[in-house]
Amino acid sequence: MAYTNIELRETNIDRQNVGNELSLDNQQWNKPPLHDRLIKTLTPRIQHRPSSKVKKRPDDLEQLLEAPDGISNVDPSAGLREDYALFKDRPGVELIDSLILFQCFVPPLAGELNYSPNDFTPTGTFSECLSRLQRCLGDQRSECLQLCILAAESPIAKTALSSHHTLAETLSGKVRDRTYLPKQAIVSLLGRGWSLSKQISNELLSLDFSAQRRWTPKLPSKGVSSGLPNLFGPFEVTFILTWQLEVPKYVSDLDIYVWQRYRRSPRSQKAYIVRLFTVNQQTQRLIIRLNSTAQMAKFREQRCHILPFDYSVHNTNDWSAADELILSIIAVCKLVVGDTSKFLEDTNEQLDYLFFEGRSNPSPSKIEYLLHLDDCGKQGLKGLEQTLELLASLSSSFKESPTWNAVAELLLRVDEISTDLTYLITELISTGVRIDEMRKSINEKLGLEQIRRSTILSFLAALYIPLAFASSFLGMNITDSSSNAAFNNATNMTLLADPTKPFNLTRQTELLASVIATSGGSTYSLGLFFGLAAALVAGSFVLPVITGPILRLILQSMD
Numbered sequence: 001m002a003y004t005n006i007e008l009r010e011t012n013i014d015r016q017n018v019g020n021e022l023s024l025d026n027q028q029w030n031k032p033p034l035h036d037r038l039i040k041t042l043t044p045r046i047q048h049r050p051s052s053k054v055k056k057r058p059d060d061l062e063q064l065l066e067a068p069d070g071i072s073n074v075d076p077s078a079g080l081r082e083d084y085a086l087f088k089d090r091p092g093v094e095l096i097d098s099l100i101l102f103q104c105f106v107p108p109l110a111g112e113l114n115y116s117p118n119d120f121t122p123t124g125t126f127s128e129c130l131s132r133l134q135r136c137l138g139d140q141r142s143e144c145l146q147l148c149i150l151a152a153e154s155p156i157a158k159t160a161l162s163s164h165h166t167l168a169e170t171l172s173g174k175v176r177d178r179t180y181l182p183k184q185a186i187v188s189l190l191g192r193g194w195s196l197s198k199q200i201s202n203e204l205l206s207l208d209f210s211a212q213r214r215w216t217p218k219l220p221s222k223g224v225s226s227g228l229p230n231l232f233g234p235f236e237v238t239f240i241l242t243w244q245l246e247v248p249k250y251v252s253d254l255d256i257y258v259w260q261r262y263r264r265s266p267r268s269q270k271a272y273i274v275r276l277f278t279v280n281q282q283t284q285r286l287i288i289r290l291n292s293t294a295q296m297a298k299f300r301e302q303r304c305h306i307l308p309f310d311y312s313v314h315n316t317n318d319w320s321a322a323d324e325l326i327l328s329i330i331a332v333c334k335l336v337v338g339d340t341s342k343f344l345e346d347t348n349e350q351l352d353y354l355f356f357e358g359r360s361n362p363s364p365s366k367i368e369y370l371l372h373l374d375d376c377g378k379q380g381l382k383g384l385e386q387t388l389e390l391l392a393s394l395s396s397s398f399k400e401s402p403t404w405n406a407v408a409e410l411l412l413r414v415d416e417i418s419t420d421l422t423y424l425i426t427e428l429i430s431t432g433v434r435i436d437e438m439r440k441s442i443n444e445k446l447g448l449e450q451i452r453r454s455t456i457l458s459f460l461a462a463l464y465i466p467l468a469f470a471s472s473f474l475g476m477n478i479t480d481s482s483s484n485a486a487f488n489n490a491t492n493m494t495l496l497a498d499p500t501k502p503f504n505l506t507r508q509t510e511l512l513a514s515v516i517a518t519s520g521g522s523t524y525s526l527g528l529f530f531g532l533a534a535a536l537v538a539g540s541f542v543l544p545v546i547t548g549p550i551l552r553l554i555l556q557s558m559d
Helices: 015-022 034-045 060-066 081-085 093-099 126-137 163-171 178-193 196-205 252-259 292-306 323-358 363-399 408-472 481-493 500-519 526-558
Strands: 101-103 144-153 237-243 271-277 283-292
Touching: 060 126, 060 500, 081 178, 081 363, 093 126, 093 144, 093 178, 093 500, 101 126, 101 292, 101 363, 101 481, 126 178, 144 178, 144 408, 178 196, 178 283, 196 271, 196 283, 237 323, 237 363, 252 363, 271 481, 283 323, 283 500, 292 323, 323 408, 363 408
Parallel strands: 144 283
Antiparallel strands: 101 144, 237 271, 271 283
């Protein structure tokens, strides 16, 4: 629908006539108001033409949002319907690339040398990229693996909204993650195209994973069970892999004391893996959510270098979507191995630095840092054990089921990663022992420092306490009873004196002054003070040394 666009800047107006019109005499009160005269003058000269601002047709996502059934997997109160228009026309190539990686693995052609999946390539605005993504998600192939990788955090996604829109959201109270709206739009299309449940959609949108795997006891009477569901059962399968990558850096004791960084729980890398149920087993759908865009790029590199066969030699009928799905999970496991190796390398570098720093300058802040580092290692160890358990479950399923096309190749890759994981578990355990020994060493060194400080304080106390006792003892005002009686008699006589007799009053006052002068405390010499103080100090040092042996000899002689 076209609208008439009336804009003063697009008209060709005789400015001289307008100037003459504006320079009319102000005394002509019978003229209409100035704005009415301007409109009357300018209207005939405006060229009416169709407007270039044509109302755009709603895109695919807006049509889904406006549909009666809508997108049921996303909470409507999240504000996607209102906020999607703020960023849908912004450039979307880099934004989409930083949040999602979609690949479709199809059977290769006969004799194909360079086998590669069909990637989703975004172009145009964010709205156009979503339309292209929707077409890729709706691809109905009889044999394929549709792999979707999502990133929870992206530095590029923070620029999805302009600065004034971000300020408006802040002022209106909508303070939230700036990457949430683009992620919500992508997950909405994904949930609509692949019929995701609300729980899975919320997990894909959340900043952290809440669906943690609970610990369950493995009773011997119940038999050996991995606790993992069947990966290819007639239902959705979800599981989480965790590992460590970032090592906390030790900066200084002051930095640890001020910022208290290591009182929070360690941050782990996590992969939330969802295998969707499909009626056709030759068509598989897999969703993997990683922490960041960098992790997504590393996964893509790992996945592109994993092939079960050389299809130029083997028969192309050996291709299977299930094999490709397993290879995608193996790629995540290889990502776990690579990141954990980097974590161990950085951890030992920090320990090498603290080995001498902790001995030369022990402090409680270093012990706090080592405790946090040990927590990171234990959390990573738990994640590696879960990953190894997953690979063991996959390996047993390969051996039990004869339907796999690439059993030998898959077993070889699983055994290779399992061997690496076993080695990394051993290294993490030894690193934890090293951290514990270093923490004990720093604690013992800190205890020796405290003992040394306590010895110095004891020496100072033995020196100054006798001096304080001598000065306080000699500074007391001690008088006898006779001086007190004289003072009391003189006071009473002064109070009972007759004020009409000046001689008697003067006499009594002189008597009171003489009593006060002779009834005070004694004054001691400086030599007496130092003599008493020296004897007390010597006794403070000598008595603790000789008292113990003397008492021991007395008790031994009594036996």
